[in-house]
Amino acid sequence: MILEGKGLTIGYSDRVVGRGLDVRLEKGEVLALLGPNGGGKTTLLRTLLGLLAPHAGEIRLNEKRLSFYSVKERARVLAYVPQVHIGTFAFTVETVVLMGRIAHGNLFSRPSAHDHAIAAAALDRFGIAHLAQRPYTMISGGERQLALLARALAQEPSFVVLDEPTASLDFGNQGKVMGEIRALAASGHGVLFTTHDPNHALRAADRAYLLRDGTRIAEGPVKTVLTRAQLETLYHAPVEQIIASSGASAFLPG
Amino acid sequence: MPRSALPGLFIALGVLVAGLAFAFLVGRFPVALGDVAHVLWSKASGQPSGVPAAVETVILQVRGPRVLAAAMVGAALAVAGTAFQGLFRNPLVSPDILGASSGAALGAVLGIYFSLGVFAIQGFAFLGGLVAVIAVYLIGSAVTSRDPILVLVLTGVVVGALLGAGVGLVKYLADPYNQLPAMTFWLLGSLAAAGISDLVPLFGPVAAGTFVLLLLRWRMNVMSLPEEEARALGVATGPLRVAIVAAATLVTSASVATAGIIGWVGLVVPHLARSLVGPDFARLLPTAAILGGGYLLLIDTLARTAASIEIPLGILTAVIGTPFFIWLLAQMQRSWS
Numbered sequence: 001m002i003l004e005g006k007g008l009t010i011g012y013s014d015r016v017v018g019r020g021l022d023v024r025l026e027k028g029e030v031l032a033l034l035g036p037n038g039g040g041k042t043t044l045l046r047t048l049l050g051l052l053a054p055h056a057g058e059i060r061l062n063e064k065r066l067s068f069y070s071v072k073e074r075a076r077v078l079a080y081v082p083q084v085h086i087g088t089f090a091f092t093v094e095t096v097v098l099m100g101r102i103a104h105g106n107l108f109s110r111p112s113a114h115d116h117a118i119a120a121a122a123l124d125r126f127g128i129a130h131l132a133q134r135p136y137t138m139i140s141g142g143e144r145q146l147a148l149l150a151r152a153l154a155q156e157p158s159f160v161v162l163d164e165p166t167a168s169l170d171f172g173n174q175g176k177v178m179g180e181i182r183a184l185a186a187s188g189h190g191v192l193f194t195t196h197d198p199n200h201a202l203r204a205a206d207r208a209y210l211l212r213d214g215t216r217i218a219e220g221p222v223k224t225v226l227t228r229a230q231l232e233t234l235y236h237a238p239v240e241q242i243i244a245s246s247g248a249s250a251f252l253p254g
Numbered sequence: 255m256p257r258s259a260l261p262g263l264f265i266a267l268g269v270l271v272a273g274l275a276f277a278f279l280v281g282r283f284p285v286a287l288g289d290v291a292h293v294l295w296s297k298a299s300g301q302p303s304g305v306p307a308a309v310e311t312v313i314l315q316v317r318g319p320r321v322l323a324a325a326m327v328g329a330a331l332a333v334a335g336t337a338f339q340g341l342f343r344n345p346l347v348s349p350d351i352l353g354a355s356s357g358a359a360l361g362a363v364l365g366i367y368f369s370l371g372v373f374a375i376q377g378f379a380f381l382g383g384l385v386a387v388i389a390v391y392l393i394g395s396a397v398t399s400r401d402p403i404l405v406l407v408l409t410g411v412v413v414g415a416l417l418g419a420g421v422g423l424v425k426y427l428a429d430p431y432n433q434l435p436a437m438t439f440w441l442l443g444s445l446a447a448a449g450i451s452d453l454v455p456l457f458g459p460v461a462a463g464t465f466v467l468l469l470l471r472w473r474m475n476v477m478s479l480p481e482e483e484a485r486a487l488g489v490a491t492g493p494l495r496v497a498i499v500a501a502a503t504l505v506t507s508a509s510v511a512t513a514g515i516i517g518w519v520g521l522v523v524p525h526l527a528r529s530l531v532g533p534d535f536a537r538l539l540p541t542a543a544i545l546g547g548g549y550l551l552l553i554d555t556l557a558r559t560a561a562s563i564e565i566p567l568g569i570l571t572a573v574i575g576t577p578f579f580i581w582l583l584a585q586m587q588r589s590w591s
Contacts, residue, residue, distance in 0.1 A: 013398060051482045075488025082483050088343045089478055089533035099476050103488025108469045110536060155487070 001027050001158050003048065003078070003190060007057035010040065010047045010214070016055060017043040018214025025190045027158055030181055032201035032222070033194040035211035036235055041194045042163065044211065048192070049161055050074050062158075075103035079152035081162040084144045084169075090135035093147050097122055097132075100154030115154075122150035126180060142173030149180055160184055162193040166200055178204040198226050198251045210234045226251070259537040262530030266545040270325070273551030277321045280555050283312050315450075323448035323456060324554040325547035327509040328519055330460045332546025334502040334509075335520025336527065336539055337467050340478040341498050342403055349506040349520035352410040352499065356417035357386020358510040363424040363437045372447070375440075376455065376511040383507030386417060391499060402481065442566030443514035445554050456512045463505035467539060470498060474535040516550070516567050518575030523549050525582050 003025045011017040018040040025031050033041050046052040048059060050066045059066040061077060069077070079100070087096075100122070101115040111119070123129045126146040131139055136147060145165060152160050165181070166174040181204045184191050195201055201208045201222055208225045210217040212234055218225045228241040231251060240252040278290045289305045293313045296303035303310060334349035342351065350356065361382020365375035390413045394406035421441075428434045467474075473494060476484045484491050506520075526549075527542035550567075553574065557565045 012400075046482065049482075049486055051485055071485055071490045072488040075486060078486075080483065080486035082480070082486075085480070087479070088345065089340070089528075091475065091533055095475065095534050099479070099487055102473065102476050105472075107473070110472050151487075 001062045001077075001190070003059070003061050003159050003192075005048055005054070005057060005059045008044075008047060008054045008059070009056035010043050010052070010054050012043075012052070016214070018211070021057070021211075021214075021216055023048060023209065025159060025192050027190045028185055028188050029207065030185045030191040030193070030205040032205035032208045033192065033211060034196075034198060034201055034208055034234065035217075039212045040214040041211055045161060045163055045192070045194060049078060049080050051080075072103045075155055075157075077158050079155040079157035079160045081145075081148045081152045081160060081165060083163050083167060084141055084148065086137055086144075090137045092133050093128065093136050093139065093143075094119060094123070094132040096136045096147050097150045097154050100151035103155060118156070119150070119154050122153040123147075125153065126150050140173075142169050142176065145169060145173065145177055146180070149177075149184075153184075157189070159190040159192070162191070164194050164196065166195060166197065174200065175203075181205075198231055202226055202250070259531045259541070262527075262532075263537070263541055263544070265530055266527065266541045266548065269548035270544050270551070271548070273548035273555070274321060274325070276555045277324065277551045278313065278317055280559055281312075281317065282559075283308075283316075285309060285312060285317075289313065319450045319453055320445050320448045320554070321551065322453055323445050323512060324551045326453075326456055326460050327445070327513045327516065328523070328546040328548070328550025329543040330464065330505040330509040330546070331516065331520040332523035332527070332542040332549070333464050333467055333539060334506045336524040336535070336542045337474065337498055337502040338520075339524050340474045340535055341495060341502075342407055343478050343480075344407075345525065346521070347407075348517065349502065350414070350510075350515075350517075351407060352390045352503065353386035353414045353417060354383040354503050354506040355510055355515050355517075356414040356421070358383035358507055359441055359515060360386075360417045360420045360424070362440050362511075362514070363421050363428070366433050366436050366440065367424050367428050369433075373455075376452075380455075380459075380507045380511040383510055384503060386413060387499065387503040387507075389413060391496075439566070440514045441568070443516035443568035443571075444557075444564065444566055445513050446558075446564055448512060452512050456508050459504045459508035463501040463503075463508075464543060466497065466501040467505075470494070470501075471535045471539045474498065474539070478535075513567065516571055518571040518579075519546060519550055519553075522571075522575045522578055522582070525579075529582075 005021060005023040008021040009016060009019045021044060035041050047054050097119040098111045098115060101111055101118065123132055126149055128143060128146050131143060165177050169177060178200055181191055181193060205222050207220060208222045209219045210230060217234055218230055228239050231239045238254060241249055242252065243249045279285050279287060289309050290313055292303045292305050293310050331349055338347045338349055338351055339345050358379040361378035362375050365378035390410045394409040397405045399405045425434060425437055428437060473489060476487055476489050477494060481491055523546040524542050527538055527545050531537045531541045553570050554567060557567050557570050
């Protein structure tokens with residue numbers, strides 16, 4: 001199964017944000033989307049999720065045009081993990097995760113025993129089963145991110161799209177979330193995430209997609225795309241590269 | 255399931271039972287609990303009740319309809335408030351956020367101004383509420399925005415202000431000796447005039463709207479998430495929002511048409527219910543309905559009995575609601591922020 005956008009012109013009704021964008025995501029791989037603020041990352045993400053119609057070009061999901069999917073069908077294939085938010089009401093973590101099952105029920109249905117079992121399994125997988133009855137508003141940011149991941153998994157999707165999953169997390173939780181992203185790919189999910197940190201892409205992604213001013217600057221395996229020169233072009237800022245004796249490398253801004 | 259909903263539900267039922275008991279027993283004409291039981295039993299079984307005719311009249315003709323109306327209006331306002339708070343992702347929202355009350359108010363004062371009958375006035379109020387919300391919805395939808403909810407709320411505020419001006423104009427033009435007192439009375443809300451004939455036009459819309467909202471109650475959880483997130487979870491937010499707004503408006507308009515403008519119930523009761531059973535709409539909505547019925551029964555009994563004249567309901571709900579809400583703000587802040 002493949003999620004593929006071809007020749008996309010993306011934007012809002014009053015302005016175009018990006019042109020000529022081709023994106024391809026297969027199951028079992030992780031694609032990182034990098035670029036400066038205002039470069040079109042979020043717009044591209046929303047377009048690929050089907051939440052925003054492209055001005056031109058088309059998106060195909062499993063050979064079928066994404067616009068032909070119903071909202072419900074789409075949610076069974078494509079899951080979205082938004083940036084961590086607090087929410088208005090103090091739903092329990094379990095209720096939040098159960099909301100991932102909504103696309104599997106009908107208009108009036110309540111979560112079934114099967115839905116509860118899937119939610120419990122998702123909570124378990126991310127090690128937050130003990131938080132099930134806690135209000136979502138009263139757990140830590142890292143725990144909320146894991147709860148949203150569990151909700152996405154409860155949708156039983158083929159693809160998971162994450163908007164800056166490591167933003168606003170502490171160092172330890174950043175590592176944890178990146179580990180979970182790798183684990184999602186290992187279990188056969190295609191994963192797309194945006195990040196401001198090239199090191200996170202190096203750590204968790206197979207391929208990277210560099211987007212600046214609505215144009216693709218480069219795309220390919222992280223090792224070849226994420227170089228000092230490319231990043232300096234991408235951000236218009238100096239970047240320093242550190243290479244360890246093990247061969248692993250990391251980037252420092254400035 | 256998270257912490258069981260049962261204790262909270264029992265408390266709500268307790269409030270309803272207490273409200274029913276007080277409403278039947280307390281008043282200028284004292285009635286014994288046994289009399290109520292006998293009269294109701296005789297109605298159900300067809301046997302003579304053995305209760306004095308005057309008492310039977312008080313129970314069946316005077317207090318009975320008013321009790322049912324209070325319970326229904328309270329439940330309706332609470333359910334609508336709960337639905338709107340979820341839909342607009344804001345715990346400060348009340349059922350008249352989209353102009354239902356101001357539309358109904360204009361309809362009613364126009365009815366009074368043209369010296370129409372009681373039913374025509376109620377009909378005008380009902381239609382006024384519906385038309386106001388439809389107008390708000392159409393205007394709000396015509397404005398393209400990334401945040402349709404915010405646009406809708408702001409449109410509601412603006413249209414509500416315009417309708418308020420209309421109400422002011424009609425009051426200004428009205429006959430100050432006959433019409434103006436009737437308008438003022440209506441705008442302050444009262445169940446004093448609720449009779450058996452009011453129950454059918456109240457019950458139909460309230461039951462229909464509440465039924466729809468109860469059916470949709472699990473989806474309403476998702477509707478309280480940000481728009482895009484709800485859509486990404488597989489919910490067609492547009493049609494569902496129309497359905498929820500329509501059902502909640504139906505329920506609100508029918509209540510306002512019968513009882514006039516009673517503020518605060520739809521704002522306070524959802525909070526109370528949330529503190530009893532948590533925010534999950536699946537259990538919140540039924541609890542709010544039960545609690546709302548009991549709450550308004552208690553307040554209406556107070557309105558009848560606290561002073562030698564009837565206190566308008568809208569005034570009592572505000573006097574009780576305001577300090578209560580301030581207390582609530584201090585207590586429960588953490589659960590919504």
